[in-house]
Amino acid sequence: MHFTNTRFAACIALACAAAVQAGSIPADPLTVRQLEGQLHGFLVLRSPDGAIIADGDLIQTTHGSQIHSRLVFHFKDGSLQDETAIFSQRGRFRLLSDHLIQKGPSFNRAMDVLINAGTGLVTVHSTDDKGKDKTIAEHLDLPPDLANGMVPILLKNVTPGAQTATYSMVVATPKPVLVKLQISSGGEDQFSTGGEGRKATRYIVKVDLGAVKGAVASLVGKQPPDTFVWILAGACPVFVRSEGPMYESGPIWRIEPVSPAWPKK
Numbered sequence: 001m002h003f004t005n006t007r008f009a010a011c012i013a014l015a016c017a018a019a020v021q022a023g024s025i026p027a028d029p030l031t032v033r034q035l036e037g038q039l040h041g042f043l044v045l046r047s048p049d050g051a052i053i054a055d056g057d058l059i060q061t062t063h064g065s066q067i068h069s070r071l072v073f074h075f076k077d078g079s080l081q082d083e084t085a086i087f088s089q090r091g092r093f094r095l096l097s098d099h100l101i102q103k104g105p106s107f108n109r110a111m112d113v114l115i116n117a118g119t120g121l122v123t124v125h126s127t128d129d130k131g132k133d134k135t136i137a138e139h140l141d142l143p144p145d146l147a148n149g150m151v152p153i154l155l156k157n158v159t160p161g162a163q164t165a166t167y168s169m170v171v172a173t174p175k176p177v178l179v180k181l182q183i184s185s186g187g188e189d190q191f192s193t194g195g196e197g198r199k200a201t202r203y204i205v206k207v208d209l210g211a212v213k214g215a216v217a218s219l220v221g222k223q224p225p226d227t228f229v230w231i232l233a234g235a236c237p238v239f240v241r242s243e244g245p246m247y248e249s250g251p252i253w254r255i256e257p258v259s260p261a262w263p264k265k
Contacts, residue, residue: 030092030145033157034237036060036067045073046254053106054079056255065090069149079104081246085149093157098148098170107247113172117142122176138176143168147181155183155203155229156237171207173248180208189230191240200230200240225252 043056054073061068065088072082083100087093095117103110110127123137147154147167158165163185170176186202205227227244231237242255 030094030154031157031159032089032091032093035089036069036153037062042258042260043071043073044256044258045075046256048252048254050254052076053253054081066096069153071149075104075106077105079106081107083149087150087153092144093150093154094144095146095148095150100149102247108249109174111172111174111247113170113176115142115146115148115170117146122170124172124174124176126172126174134174136175140170140176140178142170142178146170151181151205152229152239152242155231156239158183169207180210182206182208186228191230198232200232203229203231205229205244224248 037060039058039060041058043058044052045054045056047053054075056071056073059070059072066086067089068084068086070082070084072080074080079102081100081102083098085098086096088096095115097117098113098115100111100113102112109129112125114123116122120139120142121137122140123135125133125135127133145167147169151167154167155165165183167181167183169179169181171179183206184204186204188199189202190197190199192198207224209223225245227242229239230241232240240257243252245251246253
């Protein structure tokens with residue numbers, strides 16, 4: 001998940017066993033409890049009315065102890081969101097780099113954000129509403145709990161039974177700023193697969209502007225809305241849905257997994 005670049009994503013999800021019990025912030029929310037591996041998932045991006053606006057792929061490849069995780073959405077209007085996070089998982093998750101590209105009419109501005117977690121260098125290439133290009137390169141003191149491009153992965157590994165977790169994230173305003181993500185459990189919601197009823201835990205992801213609230217507010221204008229992520233718990237936790245903005249002042253978009261559709265004979 002990002003701020004002017006929230007995906008989450010990206011992208012921008014979490015495992016709890018059975019009923020969620022009251023808990024405190026985990027001592028180490030980055031502990032690897034479920035290893036990531038080779039993966040190709042199919043996704044759709046929907047508008048608030050349910051219409052499909054983009055087709056997506058989540059592709060993960062392994063390179064030794066490193067995972068390269070790419071989430072890309074191709075919009076019907078020609079826009080593109082493409083993010084690749086590279087991270088290690090030797091006992092603890094650690095972001096190594098994150099590269100996000102957003103461009104096209106679906107976004108307020110074109111944005112290319114590159115984070116080098118090892119050196120702390122964050123480079124942002126952006127285009128304003130007048131078409132003028134701008135590049136900002138800054139060194140930030142990046143903490144080990146940096147979650148850019150990794151929010152669903154980290155949430156799947158939070159201690160079972162914990163109701164809250166906190167991560168750090170770099171957001172582009174377009175000036176790069178370090179903020180906190182406050183994540184809490186919001187209960188369970190029902191869904192079904194093939195007619196079978198299931199329950200997913202709903203998590204609320206809130207951007208905590210903290211001490212940089214004044215600086216960010218002057219650039220962004222207001223507190224960003226919360227993002228909601230649904231995870232099916234169990235021995236192998238899985239992401240089932242997310243809802244939230246993908247850029248500054250953007251609409252609420254929904255990300256969902258989909259199955260291949262075959263032509264009818």
